[in-house]
Amino acid sequence: MTAQILDGKATAAAIKSELTVRVEALKAEGVQPGLGTLLVGDDPGSKWYVAGKHRDCAEVGIASIQRELPATATQEEIEAVVRELNENPECTGYIVQLPLPKGIDTNRVLELMDPAKDADGLHPMSLGRLVLNETGPLPCTPNGIIELLRRHDVEINGAHVVVVGRGITVGRSIGLLLTRRTENATVTLCHTGTRDLSAQLRQADIIVAAAGVGHLIKPEDVKPGAAVLDVGVSRDGEGKIQGDVDPGVAEVAGWISPNPGGVGPMTRALLLVNVVEAAERAAGIGHAG
Numbered sequence: 001m002t003a004q005i006l007d008g009k010a011t012a013a014a015i016k017s018e019l020t021v022r023v024e025a026l027k028a029e030g031v032q033p034g035l036g037t038l039l040v041g042d043d044p045g046s047k048w049y050v051a052g053k054h055r056d057c058a059e060v061g062i063a064s065i066q067r068e069l070p071a072t073a074t075q076e077e078i079e080a081v082v083r084e085l086n087e088n089p090e091c092t093g094y095i096v097q098l099p100l101p102k103g104i105d106t107n108r109v110l111e112l113m114d115p116a117k118d119a120d121g122l123h124p125m126s127l128g129r130l131v132l133n134e135t136g137p138l139p140c141t142p143n144g145i146i147e148l149l150r151r152h153d154v155e156i157n158g159a160h161v162v163v164v165g166r167g168i169t170v171g172r173s174i175g176l177l178l179t180r181r182t183e184n185a186t187v188t189l190c191h192t193g194t195r196d197l198s199a200q201l202r203q204a205d206i207i208v209a210a211a212g213v214g215h216l217i218k219p220e221d222v223k224p225g226a227a228v229l230d231v232g233v234s235r236d237g238e239g240k241i242q243g244d245v246d247p248g249v250a251e252v253a254g255w256i257s258p259n260p261g262g263v264g265p266m267t268r269a270l271l272l273v274n275v276v277e278a279a280e281r282a283a284g285i286g287h288a289g
């Protein structure tokens with residue numbers, strides 16, 4: 001038996017079509033949501049991701065505000081664009097594409113952002129709100145993973161979720177979402193210092209692999225029937241992109257998210273959700289709370 005697919009591409013498309021309706025409702029109230037992006041430097045991967053975000057916006061009726069600086073930009077030049085986006089009324093939410101060039105103090109840039117315009121859900125204020133169970137934008141990748149599981153009817157309530165990787169965007173924040181009373185999961189966070197990773201993984205009903213280590217999760221690490229989410233991006237010896245999950249896992253798992261086509265498109269869809277919900281909050285309408 002081979003695992004069922006957690007289809008991120010199709011699920012993201014469904015979310016986008018729901019958002020189209022909410023954007024129409026905002027426009028009827030005279031509110032035009034707009035996503036800003038700040039891209040510093042000319043990394044082709046980053047350029048490609050940012051272009052994708054603007055394509056997504058066009059699909060659902062969100063306006064685009066694009067700002068670009070050269071790789072040689074100074075801290076002050078970057079901060080000036082952040083201030084401009086904070087003040088720009090057409091920009092209702094924005095992201096600073098990461099990573100920023102070497103020598104730039106990333107946290108100082110992120111802390112300067114207006115938390116009400118944080119589309120990534122990674123502003124210190126947003127992460128603090130999440131810890132405090134207050135409403136606000138949620139980190140896109142963790143939120144996307146949960147939405148992907150929900151929409152495939154994978155049981156989260158009472159599940160043991162083992163997360164691999166302690167990065168800010170996924171590992172450190174996903175446990176905060178999964179342990180809310182609404183999700184009710186039990187979460188173990190593993191990392192390079194974990195003594196026996198395989199022993200932890202074998203306990204998991206759901207594995208979130210976000211270590212950035214190619215094919216780290218092997219078939220023998222996975223409990224039969226478990227759901228396995230592949231968030232990893234790394235390159236093999238030949239420079240080919242690979243995920244954190246060994247392809248053989250598909251023979252053991254009950255559910256698997258392909259990579260590409262799994263968590264990536266969900267991250268982008270939940271970014272749009274954050275933009276729409278911020279606009280709804282600002283306008284005092286909708287279900288954003």
Ligand SMILES: Nc1nc(=O)c2c([nH]1)NC[C@@H]1CN(c3ccc(C(=O)N[C@@H](CCC(=O)O)C(=O)O)cc3)C=[N+]21
Nearest residue numbers: 049095096097098099120260261262263264265267268
């Ligand atoms: N401020 C900020 N916010 C981010 O959310 C952010 C960032 N910086 N920096 C870089 C990472 C990376 N990231 C991806 C999102 C979607 C896909 C995605 O949709 N990938 C497709 C296809 C990728 C391909 O084919 O190359 C897929 O997985 O199917 C990939 C990568 C967001 N990031």
